[in-house]
Amino acid sequence: MPTPAPHPPHQPPAGAGARPTIGRHGLDLIRHYDPWSPRPYHHWRGYLAIGYGHRLRPSDAQIVTRTQAELLLAQDCHLIGIYLGATTPIPLPQRAWDAICSLLYDVGLLAYERSRLRTHINAGDHRAAYEEWSRFDDRAFNTHPGGLTRRRRHSEKGLYQSAYITPDAAA
DSSP: OOOBOOOOOBOOOSSTTOOOOOOHHHHHHHHHHSOOEEEEEEOTTSSEEEETTEEOOTTSOSSOOHHHHHHHHHHHHHHHHHHHHHHOOSOBOHHHHHHHHHHHHHHOHHHHHTOHHHHHHHHTOHHHHHHHHGGGGSSSSOOOTTSHHHHHHHHHHHHHHHTTBOHHHHO
16 A cells, blocks of 8 residues: 555544534545435335435435435434544544445444454554455445445545545555
């Protein structure tokens, strides 16, 4: 892996109780791999979803606008941010944070909680984390039959790597 870049770590905004949040790159990844649907659909992972892959609950609307779907996505990502903020002892650059949020949005907190990837990230071993990332497309949970899972992991892994690698060092 090329030389780490001197990117500033992700710092939560000033203020009591402030937590890191997912950025544009992470949201774009989620939107790309979980396209907007105004009506409930059977997500390929086996649950009923709406919007951008939001797990539909009985209290949720049965039809959503893009604006409502964005709010659901923001709420889901906020919960992921709370979890990561509480369980990640090291500061992370924004792009690394975004990549991890996209991964968790797809695989869930429990799969990440039990993973070697989490162990490597929390230890600050970015090379090992980068190598471990692809193993999430081979886990026991459902893998998309069209190769979507592998493409998503590749995109997330690239975003994670971009947080630590300078463009000139990768050449």
